[in-house]
Amino acid sequence: MQNRKGRADGEETKKRIFATAAELFAQRGYHNTSAKDICSAAGVNAAAINYHFNGKDGLYEQVFSAAIEHFLHLDFLRALDESHATAQDKLDELIEHVVANILEERSWHGKVWAREIVTPSPMINTVLVNEAHTRASIIKKMVMEASDFNATDDDVTPVYALFTLLAPCMMLMIVNPELPTPIQPIFSRPQSELVAYIKSLVRNQYPAK
16 A cells, blocks of 8 residues: 555656646746756655656656647547548648647647757757657658659658648747737637648648649
C-alpha cells in the first residue's frame, strides 16, 4: 500500500513539475528559465527534476515535444493517412484539425513553439528529428496525393507544398491574437473562413485530382 502511495505521489510531483515548467518556458523561454526557477515555482527540490526528467534539458525536451503533439497529433495523422478517404478529403480534414487545435485553445503550447523559433534551445535538433520530421513526412505525402504532381526524389516541389500549408498555420499559432499586429483582424473571423482560405491556398497551387 505504501509503495502504491509513493508511486502516486511521484506521478503527481512529475505532473506538477511539468505543468510549472511549461508555463515558465512559455513566459520566459528556455534560456531565461533555470532549473532553480522551476523548482521554486513547483515547490520541489532540484533532485526531483533530475529524478523525473534527467535535468532541465530533458524536461524542456518533453515540454517542446508536447507542444508539437498538441497541434499535430501523431495518432490522428497516422490514422488519417491510412484511412480510405479520398486524398482531397484527407487534406481537408487535416487542415480543419490543425486550425481547430490552434484557435480553440490559446495555451502555453504555442508560446513555447514561438519562443523556440525566435531563440532556439540546444534541444531543437533532437526534438525536430524525433517529433517534427515524421509528422512533416505524413503531411507532405497527403498534400502531394491530393495534387496531380508526381515528384521525384530530388524535386523541391513537395517542400513548397508543405510550406504552403504550414506557413499560415504557423502564423496563427505564434502570433498573440490580443496584440495589435497587422493580422489581428483574422482572429475575429469565423474559423470556417480561415479553414476555407488555407484550403484554397493549397488547391490553387496544386489542383485537386
